[in-house]
Amino acid sequence: MVAAENDALPGAKVGGVGDVIRDLPSALQSKGADVTVVLPSYGFLRRMEHIELIRQFNVQFAGESHMVELFRVHLDPKYGAQYILHHPKFSPEGETVYCNDPDGRPFATDATKFAFFSACVAQALVIGALPAPDVLHCHDWHTAFLVILLRFGFEFRSFKDLHIVFSIHNLALQGIRPFRGDISSFTSWYPDLHYSIDKIQDPRFLDCVNPMRAGILLSNRVHTVSPSYAREVVNPSQYNLGIYGGEGLENDLRERSNYGEVIGILNGCEYPKKMPAVLKKPKDIAQLMHDSVVKWAGASVVLASAHWLAEKRINHWLKTASTGFNVTFVGRLTEQKARLLQVVMPNGKTALQNILDVLGTNGTMLVLGSGDPKIEAYLVKVCADNENFVFLNGYSDQLARTLYSAGDLFFMPSSFEPCGISQLLAMRAGQPCLVNAVGGLRDTVDNLRTGFVFEGKDIHEQAYFMTTTFEEALYLYLNDGSHWQEICKAAGEARFTWDAAAQRYMDDLYSLHSHG
Incomplete structure (x- = not known):
């Protein structure tokens, strides 16, 4: 090999x-x-x-x-x-x-x-x-x-x-x-x-x-x-x-x-008999986010606005974390992973902005990643405009592991995905995923059984159905707790073994x- x-x-x-x-x-x-x-x-x-x-x-x-x-x-x-x-x-x-x-x-x-x-x-x-x-x-x-x-x-x-x-x-x-x-x-x-x-x-x-x-x-x-x-x-x-x-x-x-x-x-994916312990309490997760942001900020003489904004948003998140709907995203910020987020919808707003509008005060989206400077700049602006959006502009293994297990919905709207590992790690921890029906995402997430799947014949249709599927997931979480728990349980029990x-x-x- x-x-x-x-x-x-x-x-x-x-x-x-x-x-x-x-x-x-x-x-x-x-x-x-x-x-x-x-x-x-x-x-x-x-x-x-x-x-x-x-x-x-x-x-x-x-x-x-x-x-x-x-x-x-x-x-x-x-x-x-x-x-x-x-x-x-x-x-x-x-x-x-x-x-x-x-x-x-x-x-x-x-x-x-x-x-x-x-x-x-x-x-x-x-x-x-x-x-x-x-x-x-x-x-x-x-x-x-x-x-x-x-x-x-x-x-x-x-x-x-x-x-x-x-x-x-x-x-x-x-x-x-x-x-x-x-x-x-x-x-x-x-x-x-x-x-x-x-x-x-x-x-x-x-x-x-x-x-x-x-x-x-x-x-x-x-x-x-x-x-x-x-x-x-x-x-x-x-x-x-x-x-x-x-x-x-x-x-x-x-x-x-x-x-x-x-x-x-x-x-x-590996399924150890005993999973390593991860942080569960919002104040511990917030502390880990703070520590990560401080470490990233220390790598540069000038404080990046991404890190300053992240600090403000983490503090706001901490007030609502235990009651709100926590949406997580972990990944490299590339065209593959983030193109759909930036599609401009008929109302003149981007798909991500529409999703955050739907989320409103019901929860927070937490994004961990770095990569393409243009995508980073876009997410910094979204973070500045939305209290319910935390952009963690860097990477930390411990923070990634925490988000895979601590979120309510893992968001992975890749435009293509040869296999994908993030959705497997989130599902393993019992966190359902919202995914585009491409590549390995189509093969691992079962709509309304282990997660939420959207598809469309072009990028505009995909962006539209991504938004409506998010609405459905949020509605289910807020109004049908038993069905939501069934989906979480089924996600955690799904097996894709080596x-x-x-x-x-x-x-x-x-x-x-x-x-x-």
């Missing part, structure tokens, strides 16, 4: 991929699989405790030879055999998992880093430094260069026919780079590689390599992290309508899907005997 993230290692998680790589190996091993996980060091993982240098070897990359170190990480065996590869090239801009490049050179730094990582893994396989796999499972575009090398590289020909599974976690990010003419380009990295251009070329930018497309076309199985998302990606995206599909790769995905080779399996997912992986993704 090759990935860019792994939450089993400290600091090596950014998004949902990290959760999967932490939890999946344990479930697979309970089914009899022998799992090896490989990750770049990003510099900081080299300093972990319980690691052992087991091999140094040379890797040819970008016309030069590089000495790379392979470490074995001694973790709980349930996580599988964990390895990290170390070289300064894995931390080109400080010790971060991902780097931000200017708009004119998207993915430039990361693509070079992960192209090098792929060359290192391929070389480690060839020299036997890593155990030879029966199945190679690559996650997202970051690891697709490895698929290209194994399929086309002469020196890696002993792995040419290896059974490869390619997982799509975020189709919107494809890692596209030029074939040539840039230090971060395909022929700069692999000057001697002979390849079939039709398998790796971007369908829109013909002078560019598209690793996501290569992973889709060169693997034996393509995996999406929910069944509904597998059905969505074979159709084109229509951004103006707010419909997200194949992001330019729908023709390739449709062709593979027609052969039964695109398989949607929902990610699992055990069930792992069995599907074994049968439908890894089986060497299934078709194709």
Whole structure:
């Protein structure tokens, strides 16, 4: 299993991929699989405790030879055999998992880093430094260069026919780079590689390599992290309508899907017998919010208005928290997560403003997140205009866990959602969710049984039904307590286990005997 993230290692998680790589190996091993996980060091993982240098070897990359170190990480065996590869090239801009490049050179730094990582893994396989796999499972575009090398590289020909599974976690990010003419380009990295251009070329930018497309076309199985998302990606995206599909790769995905080779399996969630204790009393939750805001404010010399406003709104929330309807939102502030909130409705107000008007003095919406500066600015203005809206502009694990369990309704109106983990964590704590009927949200929330689901054929219809569905949820909470409690109970009892997912992986993704 090759990935860019792994939450089993400290600091090596950014998004949902990290959760999967932490939890999946344990479930697979309970089914009899022998799992090896490989990750770049990003510099900081080299300093972990319980690691052992087991091999140094040379890797040819970008016309030069590089000495790379392979470490074995001694973790709980349930996580599988964990390895990290170390070289300064894995931390080109400080010790971060991902780097931000200017708009004119998207993915430039990361693509070079992960192209090098792929060359290192391929070389480690060839020299036997890593155990030879029966199945190679690559996650997202970051690891697709490895698929290209194994399929086309002469020196890696002993792995040419290896059974490869390619997982799509975020189709919107494809890692596209030029074939040539840039230090971060395909022929700069692999000057001697002979390849079939039709398998790796971007369908829109013909002078560019598209690793996501290569992973889709060169693997034996393509995996999406929910069944509904597998059905969505074979159709084109229509951004103006707010419909997200194949992001330019729908023709390739449709062709593979027609052969039964695109398989949607929902990610699992952990259900510990004893859940960790979380704050329940409003005054304790308010204190945690205060402490978080002070910490974020301390990161800057000038006090951001977001934090000043949050303090005022937290104090107001504390007066009504125990009696009001608490709506929670936890997530990165991206177009995916927040586009619907900003849709202007026929009355001239945004969808979020209409929802807050419906909520009125009955409760408060608490939003935890950071991301796109434009979305942050919009939410700061909403916070200034509405006493019933608390915008916590940052991230804290403890605060996120608290909101998953302390709210009455978890709000997740994503425009697309390959799987989603937040709704699973909220439901696990018995908090129903209000979601858009897309991807993994459609597959996990059952309308009026475990939560509330809206859908629409375009962004305006979605915004309208999001608002009316919120009205229905609030009405139910205020007027039909027994039905509300039934929904909370059913949400808490819903199960999406890694055990069930792992069995599907074994049968439908890894089986060497299934078709194709």
